[in-house]
Amino acid sequence: MHMAILARKRKRLARRNRLYVFLLAFVAVGMIITLLWLVANSRNFMLFGNIVTHVETDEKVVALTLDDGPLPGTTEETLKILRELDVKATFFTIGVESERHPDQLRKIIAAEHEVGNHSYSHNLMLFTTYGTVTKEIEDTDTLIRAAGYTGQIPFRVPYNYKFITLPYYLMKHERSDISHNVSTNEGWEYSPEEIAADVVRKVSPGSIVLLHPMYDHTLSSRRAIPLIVDELRAKGYRFVTVSQLLLYEKS
Numbered sequence: 001m002h003m004a005i006l007a008r009k010r011k012r013l014a015r016r017n018r019l020y021v022f023l024l025a026f027v028a029v030g031m032i033i034t035l036l037w038l039v040a041n042s043r044n045f046m047l048f049g050n051i052v053t054h055v056e057t058d059e060k061v062v063a064l065t066l067d068d069g070p071l072p073g074t075t076e077e078t079l080k081i082l083r084e085l086d087v088k089a090t091f092f093t094i095g096v097e098s099e100r101h102p103d104q105l106r107k108i109i110a111a112e113h114e115v116g117n118h119s120y121s122h123n124l125m126l127f128t129t130y131g132t133v134t135k136e137i138e139d140t141d142t143l144i145r146a147a148g149y150t151g152q153i154p155f156r157v158p159y160n161y162k163f164i165t166l167p168y169y170l171m172k173h174e175r176s177d178i179s180h181n182v183s184t185n186e187g188w189e190y191s192p193e194e195i196a197a198d199v200v201r202k203v204s205p206g207s208i209v210l211l212h213p214m215y216d217h218t219l220s221s222r223r224a225i226p227l228i229v230d231e232l233r234a235k236g237y238r239f240v241t242v243s244q245l246l247l248y249e250k251s
């Protein structure tokens with residue numbers, strides 16, 4: 001009788017221990033996944049290489065970076081706005097769009113803006129093979145060069161998600177991920193005034209501003225550009241390209 005109780009007790013204990021081990025494993029896996037997710041989406045940390053979100057400087061310089069495209073119509077509209085303001089921006093172009101609309105890319109180059117590489121397909125490159133990462137980046141460089149661009153080509157990770165292969169490629173090729181430290185909500189539901197006010201509020205010397213003005217639904221972003229430029233100029237800011245901005249980094 002006594003032995004039977006002991007055996008039951010032992011069994012109960014074993015069951016409880018199994019439950020603890022299971023719970024601990026569950027928590028540990030959850031923590032690892034969360035950590036990896038934070039690393040993959042971090043704005044200022046990569047497993048390899050270097051992310052640039054802004055430049056440390058006391059000078060009132062700011063870089064306007066315009067992502068995605070080039071798309072017909074909206075690119076020309078954006079170029080016209082920038083020409084009227086006499087601002088040089090950095091366009092982070094998507095390879096597949098440059099292939100579809102090479103004339104738009106050539107217009108950006110002719111207007112002497114900086115052309116950046118924002119990958120070929122703009123796919124999430126989290127678990128992409130090294131070979132695919134290489135192709136995504138180098139095919140886009142090739143398209144930019146084929147359009148006649150001779151300047152530096154900064155690179156920006158699509159969606160700001162990267163894990164192992166993409167940062168490793170960038171480190172090996174001594175390229176940074178040019179990210180940003182100023183962005184805002186964009187789309188139909190936001191007015192140009194709202195977009196501009198939020199951007200102006202967030203800018204500080206050395207900021208990199210991100211906008212997506214080349215979609216049909218981001219007309220407000222295009223219209224916000226003159227407001228942003230005028231307000232920041234009134235505060236003493238000058239607009240430069242990303243490559244120019246990097247030269248202001250305090251050593």
Ligand SMILES: [Zn+2]
Nearest residue numbers: 067068158159
């Ligand atoms: Zn993008």
